Amino acid sequence: MGRRTAWVGTSWKMNKGPAEAVVAARALAELSIPPHVQPFVVPPFTSLKDVCSILRDKNILVGAQNMHWENEGAWTGEVSPPMVKECGAALVELGHSERRTYFGETDQTVNLKVLAALKYGLKPLICIGDTQEEYAFNVTNEVLARQVKIALHGVKAHEFENILLAYEPVWAIGEKGRPAEADFVQNCHEQVRQTLIELAGEETAERIPVLYGGSVNLENAPHYAALPDVDGVFVGRAAWPVAGFKAIIESIAT
Numbered sequence: 001m002g003r004r005t006a007w008v009g010t011s012w013k014m015n016k017g018p019a020e021a022v023v024a025a026r027a028l029a030e031l032s033i034p035p036h037v038q039p040f041v042v043p044p045f046t047s048l049k050d051v052c053s054i055l056r057d058k059n060i061l062v063g064a065q066n067m068h069w070e071n072e073g074a075w076t077g078e079v080s081p082p083m084v085k086e087c088g089a090a091l092v093e094l095g096h097s098e099r100r101t102y103f104g105e106t107d108q109t110v111n112l113k114v115l116a117a118l119k120y121g122l123k124p125l126i127c128i129g130d131t132q133e134e135y136a137f138n139v140t141n142e143v144l145a146r147q148v149k150i151a152l153h154g155v156k157a158h159e160f161e162n163i164l165l166a167y168e169p170v171w172a173i174g175e176k177g178r179p180a181e182a183d184f185v186q187n188c189h190e191q192v193r194q195t196l197i198e199l200a201g202e203e204t205a206e207r208i209p210v211l212y213g214g215s216v217n218l219e220n221a222p223h224y225a226a227l228p229d230v231d232g233v234f235v236g237r238a239a240w241p242v243a244g245f246k247a248i249i250e251s252i253a254t
């Protein structure tokens with residue numbers, strides 16, 4: 001899948017119990033997906049298997065919101081790569097700022113998880129982003145370069161094409177977030193692309209999608225998606241209702 005594809009994804013975060021998730025997945029299964037758009041949905045673990053099975057033959061990828069790097073063991077409360085794979089998931093979200101801020105996720109644990117995901121044939125969706133403080137001190141580019149380099153440390157040349165990245169400024173996420181300016185986003189994505197070129201070479205780096213996330217909504221989604229170095233959007237609140245997700249997909253397709 002090349003960079004001409006527009007990725008549109010949503011994580012339901014800690015929303016929708018098993019019954020509600022099944023209803024939403026059935027509605028997603030009815031959507032007609034425009035060409036060149038690759039939607040994905042990331043439900044909570046409690047409905048991962050059901051959502052995967054409802055969307056199995058549809059052009060909507062399903063992912064987990066996190067996982068451990070070990071394949072089994074005494075890790076109470078954790079879920080392993082083979083467990084995620086067995087549920088039918090195609091991708092796994094790693095390093096979201098809420099995991100980093102509240103659950104001790106670090107660049108190093110993200111790296112372990114990225115390597116484990118690739119080993120088990122899961123596409124890692126790696127979330128990176130600057131905090132408000134880093135943004136204010138104008139070190140965003142350095143932070144993103146560090147996060148990308150550590151997350152991808154040890155990734156083999158042929159594995160880079162399975163990587164998906166999302167730039168999500170921490171200050172842009174959630175109810176208190178403010179959407180980033182389009183010029184700023186384009187600049188950050190250019191810098192991320194440069195880091196990817198350093199790591200994987202120009203040809204491969206061109207094929208790694210880099211999405212934008214953080215207060216994306218129906219109004220701003222097509223503007224972000226149209227930026228030259230942005231390959232789609234990763235949406236929270238605005239895409240939790242299936243109608244909102246559908247509208248954003250359509251806004252990007254047109």
Ligand SMILES: O=C(COP(=O)(O)O)[C@@H](O)CO
Nearest residue numbers: 011173174213215235236237
């Ligand atoms: O956290 C994300 C964005 O959330 P918003 O509610 O859109 O600010 C991103 O990772 C998608 O879940």
